[in-house]
Amino acid sequence: MIRLSVNTLLNFHPKAILAAIVLAMTLLGGTAWGALSLVDYVNTLDRAERGSRQAAAFLEGHADAVLDGGAAALARVADRLEEGGFASLPDKVPSEALVASRFGVLSILDADGRTVFGPSIEPDSGPASLLQGAGGVVELLHGQVDGRDSILMVRRISGHGGIPEGAVLLALPSSSLHTVLDVFSDGRHSVAGLFRLDGTRLAGIGGSGKGGTGIGPLPTLEPGVESGERDWTVGGEGVVIGLKRMRDFPAVAAVALPRAVVLEPWSSRLQHGFMMVGVSVVALFGLAALGWTSLRREAAARDALRDANARLEQRVEERTADLRSLNQKLVRALAEKERANQAKARFLSAANHDLRQPFQALRLFHHLLMERLKESRERSIAEKMGEALDSGEKLLHALLEVATLDAGVVRPNIAEVSIATVLDGVAAEFRGLAADKRLDLRVRGCAAMVRTDATLLTRMLGDLLRNAIAYTPAGGVVVGCRRRGQWLRIEVWDTGPGIAAEHLDAIFEDFVQLGNPERDRRRGLGLGLPKVRRKAALLGHAVEVRSRPGQGSVFSVMVPLAASESRTDAAVPAPAGRAENPAARLILIVEDDPVQSAGMQLLLESWGHDVLVAADGPAALAMLRAAPRCPDVILSDFRLPGPLTGAETVTRAAEQEGRPIPGIILTGDTGPERIREAVAAGCRLLHKPVTPDVLRDALNALGAEPVPARQSQSSAA
Template sequence: MAGIDPPLPEDRMLVEQLRLQLGNVGSSVIPTLLVAPTLVFVLANPSNGFALGAWCAAIIIFKLFLAWDARRLLETTITPVAARSVLGRKMVLNLIDGALWGALAWAALGSTTVAGSVLVVATLAGVAGSSMSSLAPIFPLFVVFGLSEAAMLSSKLWTMDDPAYRTLAVAVLLYIAALIGQARNGARAARRAIALGLENVGLVERLRVESEHAQQAHRTAEEANLAKSRFLAAASHDLRQPIHAQGLFLEVLARTPLTIEQKAALANARATWQASAEMLDTLLDFSRLEAGVVKPVFQAFALQPLLNRIENELAPLADAKGIVYRSRETRAVVKGDPALVALILRNLVSNAIRYTDDGGVLVACRTRGGSVSLEVWDTGVGIEAAHHQTIFREFHQLGNVERDRRKGLGLGLAIAQGLARALGQELRLSSVAGRGSVFRFRLPLARAGMPMAPAVPDKPAAQRSFDGMRVLVIDDDETVRTAMQQLLRAWGCRCDVADSIEEVLIFGTGHRPDLAIVDYRLRGHSTGADAVATLRREFGGDMPALLVTGDTAPERLREAMATGVPLLHKPVLPGELHRAMSDLLAGRMPDASASTLDVRAPAV
């Protein structure tokens, strides 16, 4: 029947029965040492003194032997194969033990008083009763002991040629029969207890094995996740270097005289580069979440300017597909990190536009109690209930088995979920396949008196001229150095390049740089942070510096963020680089150094 465990193997049960019975043997030694001499003292007389003395010596020696033998067996491992032979040996020993106790009747009865005879019978009855409890784990052992003792006692009583004694002989046999019946019940109870104990041991062992398997699976999953992160970081770094240089070269090329056809080709090249950069930025956002460097800065901010900005950015994508993009007006002021909230909404809206071919996308805010529910509705393909959890996994996409790069990497929803959790919220989904989806997350309403986030300017601030400014670039990639040098010179800078801090110290630049742009991961074990520290010791501690990195490994991100030097991530948009340089030279901290995920700026 289902749910019932199969019976335990008989040999295994016998092993446990033997160990339980052997553990009871020692408890009968002291009573024997006390009772046997006492009986000799009370019953002995000139006619039976020798017989009682011999009996006393025999029973004590044999009981000590039984105790020694039991301890010896308990100290060894009784295998299921050997259990049967041990049982046979124990049955012989208990047969002898019973006969020795019964021999007391032959040594004392008929040669002592009536009171002494009563004492002998009572003693043997008590020995039989106590033996029942100690031998009960193995029913056959008590049977041979009880029958052996009863046979010795009853045979002596029967030979005493007195009807009363013969009646007592029959009574002894009936008493032993009753004890055997009780012993059978005791043996069954002992077997059930042993079986339960063995089943519990089995359950504990299975639990231990399953726990070990679960721990091993967890370790394997963690190792796989670390291997995945290392692979992504290595692949991302190696891809970022040439794409970073490509973007810089394209910017330099855009500043040269070009024909109409060349401008069209350049626009296509820049669009392709932009798509590659955006995918790498998505990987960077995911790596930042894994590294734990995303630290929300909670402040009060109005939702409507943020919704307007996202609509201005993404509505053209909806228009290009012939679908409607709408966002409802709201006056809500919420508590959160505006940069993270913007990135969550941008991912959700981009995802909605990507998977909607008819109808449209709606961004709405609903005030409920002390919070606001931000919702992104679409009339797209919808998501089946079975996939409502899996779509939040990284690199998981529905309906993109061909891995169309235009549909992204499958990280948008994973990033949005991670950012929502960083804000202490949960991203929720309601969807019907074929009818559309709605993603929503909540933000608390701002309390009166909370500091407000600065308003986002509609147009980027004017950027300063770099004419005549001296810039030092340290990067171990020759292509990147060349691209940076050409771009900075196109901006009017005087640019010196080096592949290491050692090259700068050996050959020198001849002048103190106005700004240093240093790659974070240099040759050997040197880092950009080390190089910046050396430059500031050489040229002054107030020298402005920027770190640039293509490394997205979580531990590298944490190290770089801990330096306090502004950090840009390859591929760096020329406009982003220009703005960061302008901010540094004006004494401001560039936006790119903030701990939140920054929003990419348009190219200059």
Template sequence: MSLVNPSDSLERQNEKLLRIAEALMRNVEHGAHNSGEAYAQFERAALLEKRVRERTLELERTLNLLHDSNAQLAQANEETEAARRNLADAIETVSEGFALFDGDSTLVMCNTRFCRDFRDTARDLRPGLPFAEYVERISRSRYLSLPESVTPEAWAEDRMRKHNDRRVMFNVRHGQDRWLQVSEHRTANGGTVVLQTDVTDIIRLERQERLKLKDKQTRMIRATLDHLDQGVCIFDENTRLIAWNEKIGTLLNLPARRLHLGASFSGLLELVEQAFRFGDTAARERFRDWAERDGLRGPINFELTRDAAMVLQVFGRGMPDGGFLFSCTDVTAEREAARRLAEVNEMLEQRVMERTLELEDALSAAERANASKSRFVAAASHDLLQPLSAAKLFISSLADRSTDPHDRAVLDKTESALTSAEQLIDALLDISKLESDGLRFDIRPVALREIFGRLRDEMEVLAARKGLKLRIIDSALTVETDPAYLRRVVQNLVANAIRYTASGRVVVGVRRRGATARVEVWDTGPGIAEEDQSAIFEEFRRLDTRASTNDGLGLGLAIVERACARLGHPLGLWSEPARGSCFMVSLPVVGGAAPARPVSNGPARPIGLAQAGLIVLLVENDPQLRRAMTVLMESWGVSVLEAENADTALDLLQDLEITPDALLLDYQLGAGLTGTQLFGEITQRMGRLPCAIVSADRSPALAEACAALDIELLSKPVDRHRLGRFFDAVARGLLAAE
């Protein structure tokens, strides 16, 4: 229980506590026997006094805070009221009508100028008025001037539709030709501010300026018409003259008294017909019908002539108001210039025709010369290859028989010189074919590993002789190209890299780029300067002037460029001096990789081992080549039956009644007979025999014919190693048959 009543005031509670404390003190002083209990009561009294003091302080702080809050609230109310008065004073000073609507489209406040011109509704504008009701009262105001076709309800509906936009601005007419510009703006809290500005003076000023502008435009049009070099007439919708310039009277030869405001079109047309002639008989009626037509007219133009000495170009066009205008331009000088130009053109065309005929004759002569050159190169190559092949075979026979190192060295140099001549003839023949319009390619899928395998066998020996490392990376891709020309292109690039690389290595590989395979030939040679990278593809152009003819003739890259261009294979080059070069040929990829064909690894045993004892029928119409091949084959232990032509060969076989082990037939035997035809004749008589066709013809057609017959094709000059491999295969076939 409590010693004091909590509901008493603080003063009453303090008074009670003081009395309790005095009574306790008296008891302590006069009641020694009860000293312990009195002391306890004293402690309670002291504790109660402390609590009373703390609560008194808390109450005083609370009262102070309450007094401060009341003071701040009073100050805020005063400031709010002051701000409202200031805002009201501010909007009252605005020279425009001002009204503020809250987010619920209810009027918050407005100044006295707002809707002042609508006196029958201004008294109803009080805070709390909905925006829709404000619009409805304005629409029914007798001071609002609406167009005849617009009702108050339609205007109010359109006004509410505009209120939904964030920014609105339009003009309202009221009273006697007065105008208000009304604009609405949205506030940040979704409210709306409406401003009404009197724009009567501005609109009236615009009207005056518009009238001035029209008058100024009229003067400008008159000045423009008089300044024009053409004659101009303007007619209204009733075909009456309303504007013209002096030039029209001069051009049409019209008297000044007939050119007046309101003159009829038909009257002027009759005057024009007396002095001028229309370009055609229908032009006059067409012009009259066009001028008298109702509605919008399209453009029209025609010519008028006078005594064949003056030509006028007339151009007419309709106007949106139903009127029309037409202009006349003196084009006499232009027509005379056109006539003279036509005469000059005719003369030039005649000269061009004569020069064209001359050029056609020259072109025909050039084409005949080019065809003659191609035929000459092909024939000369064939005629040169015949003795060259014989010489190489004679040299090979001497080399097999000679044991003197000095003689063998001389023979090797002689064979090297003949090989260089053979390469030159092959290169010239290739260039001649690539420049021929009748060249046809054998485009088909080709396995790159098949091309690389043969090149590896041929080029590793050349690289080893120079101490270079040749690496050809096989590829499983199949590309679409001509296999013979692709092999020649890559062979030339690799041979060129080996030829000009003194040390290091040559690498051949393929990079796949989507549907394209790029064959790359890298070397560690001297590199090619940027200014020389175009010149290296020219014929007989070598950057290394110290190289001998045995190091190349400067035709390899020319053949590569022409072959790639004719095949449509992009050719690229990267090179940096002292670092090396890379030639790149891009080819289209098709399908998967084709299976590789078996390739022979090196020459067969060349001298008198498996070939010894073979009987071979040799048919060659060139005596020297026939003798050279006979000497070479006999040095290998082969028995040779020689014949000059097909008839001699058939008679020889019939007389000897012997079946040879193999046939070695020249392709061009004379008398219209070919080696393949002779092979067919012998096959009918004796059955199928191993056969090789010897020819200088390197056309794809012959290669396809030999492939179809499954017989060997040896190109002239005959390579002794390929010939040895052919006889080795024949000997193995005979041993297998036994």
């Protein structure tokens, strides 16, 4: 036995496979159609045979009802004659003959065949047949009575010793069966009637043979038995015939349909089938032609794709070589950049020292000069020189600070800082400046602790306060704090001229000063707010401004609260009796990068925390619904696949749980809008790459109290 594997079949030419499929489908379709047509042919003949047998049974039942009455009357007359002989004919027979006349015409013959009673009746088989045969039984013959077809019921009279003495005939008109025979006169039936056992017709339609009145020899049937034949022939025509032998008479009811009539519906179906097969074959070959054309196109496309792949591989190799060269250049450029950064740091450090030294000497000589000058005119010139020296020092300090911030050499020292200490120091520094302009400087007390760099925050607030005092001609300046979730909002209000909405972004650019087109150095350098923006980005704080022209401006800085402050706002106390390790928390990590999520999970678990991991926002929300308790912290990347960002995921989780959930957002985007979005969601923002120490400090700043487990419905009840 030959077995072909799938790979072997696939190695054949596609066109050969297509031709084999078309040929196989044609052969299978033809075979199936032929088998169905043959089954339909046999079923058609079966149905015709069953119908003919049922029709013959129906005809036999009606004929039996017609003949039974006549047979009874005939038997009474014959019994009278056998008892009294023909001598009793004038006395006993007339009354019985009168009864028999209700069924047909009664006639009595003597032993010589002469009619002694009733009309003369001539059977088709001749007068002699009336006296031939056994006595005591009824025989059925066909004959004419007054020109009408009749069924002759013959009872022979036997005397002593079995010598025939005559016969009694009862002629029943064939029209007595027309009630049923008319049903079969629709032109479709070739034979329908009552026949003798030798096939001679007694009544009905159709038939052939001697005188055209028979259907040929019939099969031997027991009384009351049905039979059917599919291949019967009547007059040279094939018919399907149904037969039933009468129980009490030597006759058979027969109904036949021509095979041509029976098979006419089948022939029609066969013709329609031929048409459908032809159409199907044409459609199949049409599809085969389309498939053939498709294969040719596919082969051409495959060849083109092979050529394209070859060209693509060549281009990939070329691009790979180019990328390798670019990578090497990039490595060298990064190394050069690192060396440049180091050189820049050394330069700034040296410049910061070396440039300040001459100014320090100038300041000393200027002081000595002022002590020795006595005349007012000379002292006025020296004072002008001192003002110029002050402007130069301020410009030098501002430029060096901006350059240092841009160079990335400043490393903030993050710690827990008392905001009251910072505000008191800033207020003490600028209270005199505000008093000189007759401005009311007010600082609202605040006892909050924040996590920031105290020096950088103090400089930021100093720049904002210096800017507010400089641009406020009258009124006052107010410094205050507001809690916003896990953040502290430090605000500086002034009653200055305000800033138009179209200039709110421009004021944070270098050397931009509104209302100072002449660049008067006494009104500043235009670097205060740019320095504030740079320091805020370095610390991860958000700086915002709101202003109404003619009413004043509000500058605000968002600073994260320290751990002791955030615990008060975010932690939920555990139920009584709960004894869990307060350092171990349930943390949900939302990160689509599997390498980063795995590393973060291992780090957190090494610190003793329980960790859940989700790849995007919807998966995180689904995991929260299935978690045994609400997580204590959500640690999420900002940019996630799907419809939700990290900040939106924290917000949705809080809405789903019905309580705030502390969140930490990790991102490599240093734009101020990221900071604002994290602040709006009540989350801390950490810029990648994040060291473990920074992450641990951020977690500690969120507090260490775990969230209680969800209670089941039964316990809640």
